[in-house]
Amino acid sequence: MSLKAFFAKQFAAIIHHKTQKWANNPVATQQRVFESLIAEAKNTQFGKDHHFADIKTVADFAQKVPVRDYEALRPYVDRAVKGEDNILWKGKPIYFAKTSGTTSGAKYIPLTKESMPYHIEAARNAILSYIHETGKADFVDRKMIFLQGSPILEEKNGIKLGRLSGIVAHYVPKYLQKNRMPSWETNCIEDWETKVDAVVEETFHENMAVISGIPSWVQMYFEKLKAKADKPVGELFKNFNLFIYGGVNYEPYRAKFESLIGRKVDSIELFPASEGFFAYQDSQKEKGMLLLLNSGIFYEFIKSEEFFTENPKRYTIGEVELGVNYVLILSSNAGLWAYNIGDTVQFTSLKPYRIIVSGRIKHYISAFGEHVIGKEVEAALQEAMEGTEVHINEFTVAPQVSPTDGLPYHEWFIEFENEPHNFDEFALRIDQAMRKQNVYYDDLIAGHVLRTLVITKVPKNGFQEYMKSIGKLGGQNKLPRLCNDRKIADELTKK
Structure with missing residues (x-):
């Protein structure tokens, strides 16, 4: 075992212990997050408009802050995009994640100096959780690839904006930079087909161990690799044993992937979004992803069948049940308040709280x-x-x-x-x-x-x-x- 792999295991054990502390105290953890969010945002424009100074309980919050989607929150977001201070969160966002529009063009999701670190930590902790459970850490000495958007960012009123994956590329820790692929130059290629061709050329002769990305994009990469090598990806990359994915359901792709790879590999599912990093698969044995309750996000849940009724009940983490379809509602240190991201989830475990993404509240x-x-x-x-x-x-x-x-x-x-x-x-x-x-x-x-x-x-x-x-x-x-x-x-x- 290399020194790097040894320390990875030690660090994984430390993070596992910290995770267990909040995971074993879910209600108290969420209460602390809730109180902190309200206190930090009470002097913002949104906080003043919704009387945060008078909010003492979650029930107060539900009474004063209605559930909103992006279009309903947009008047506040637009002011932040124009460069105004203290609108949804204290100060200004440090980034806007630009995402597909709903009814009127692109959406600009704020990322703050308080929220951004949780995106990075969650991705890191997902890998560390895998190391702790399986004992497999040799891959840290080999090459890893993260297929993502271009890290080239625009600027709007002094605030940088881009795709979330491109923003995250600026936060790759130093201990991963030597092993991480593709190169910065290749990552900046905008045309996807040109980019994948360049990634194939860069990685073809490398000792790839971890590959990460949205399945549909990775499938294209695998197909080009297999065509060039004239053999399965698993034979080309003999030490490739971990696939990390998120964004879409992997199941429709699984059979195709195993055919392209030539064998089964371990996988880790993530639940990231521009609005927050909500969950990751913390066990290879249990179904579902660990809901991140200590990451600057306060969660509420509305039963799907009740969502479109007048004043549906908003459940907190201590009130949810197994197997029920809930609309995920979040309030965060990025300045999103009682925000409906449109996803529905089901709980597969309550000790700890694990979820699967079950669909969307709308078609x-x-x-x-x-x-x-x-x-x-x-x-x-x-x-x-x-x-x-x-x-x-x-x-x-x-x-x-x-x-x-x-x-x-x-x-x-x-x-x-x-x-x-x-x-x-x-x-x-x-x-x-x-x-x-x-x-x-x-x-x-x-x-x-x-x-x-x-x-x-x-x-x-x-x-x-x-x-x-x-x-x-x-x-x-x-x-x-x-x-x-x-x-x-x-x-x-x-x-």
């Missing part, structure tokens, strides 16, 4: 990390129809992750009242509109991770027949505009 597609929402597909279709004689009765969209040939794609099931003269041309019109609607979708198309969407024609009354077949024809029932799986798609394509 969406994010099979490749694109986070496409209903308004985006509706707007894209509307734009594509402008100036044409095309009319539609109904539509829905689903991802095709594993096509029989070619790249994956989004499949649009459309029942036309008046068909386009050229289906390929109309598909391209929708695709171009979608790329304007969603920056992540644009990246995936530009990077040749996805190909242009495919239209599948649904026969007249086809959607009505589908709704009837599931007992949801008429009344308040609505066909989802998009789904992250192919349950509806498979029914529509049955012969």
Whole structure:
């Protein structure tokens, strides 16, 4: 064992002990976080507007601070983006993480000097937790690759902004810099296909042990490696035994990955977002990810079936139950307050608190990390129809992750009242509109991770027949505009 691996094990044991202390006292830990957040933010504009000085309990907070999404919080965010001090959190943010927009362009999620360290610590602690549980630490002496966005940042009113992964690239600890790949120059390449080619060339002859990234991006890297080496990735990188991922569900990719690698490898699931780093897989034996209760975030949970009712109950960590779908609500030292990020979670364990991401409170597609929402597909279709004689009765969209040939794609099931003269041309019109609607979708198309969407024609009354077949024809029932799986798609394509 090398000296570096020895010290990694010692450090892992220390972090494990610290983690156990707060994990074994979840309610008290969250109460301390809550009290600290309220105290630190009471003199901000948001704190004054919502009478933080009078908040003594979580019940007070729930009464004074309603649940908001980005659009509802936006008037405050816009002031912070303009460079104003003490709006959502004390001082100014040090970064804005620029993410895909919802209804009106890009979102700017604040990152503060208090919140930023938790993003870095959580990623580090996920690896240390793996070392402590498995005893495997030899990989610290070998090469590691983190496929991420460009670290080149813009500046807006004196505050730097960029993709979260690009911001995080500026915080790689010194003890990892020697082993970390790709090079800074390669990481700065904007075009994804060019970047992956460069990463393949840089890593092809290296002793790679850890590979990390969103599965859809990593799959492209693996395919290029296998083609160049003419053998499985696991034979090329004999010491590759740990895959770290987050952002999308890995299960649809698992069989493909094992085929590309040629064997099974350990994996660590992460739950990071621009709004915070919420959880990581702390055990190779237990289901779920450890919810990070001591990371500057106070959590509330609303049952999914109650979310759209008037004044739904907001549960704290001591009140949640196993197996229930909850909408995740957070308040943080980045200045997000009773903020709905749109994700739903289920608890798989209450000692300690572990979660799985169960979906979104609204219909969406994010099979490749694109986070496409209903308004985006509706707007894209509307734009594509402008100036044409095309009319539609109904539509829905689903991802095709594993096509029989070619790249994956989004499949649009459309029942036309008046068909386009050229289906390929109309598909391209929708695709171009979608790329304007969603920056992540644009990246995936530009990077040749996805190909242009495919239209599948649904026969007249086809959607009505589908709704009837599931007992949801008429009344308040609505066909989802998009789904992250192919349950509806498979029914529509049955012969």
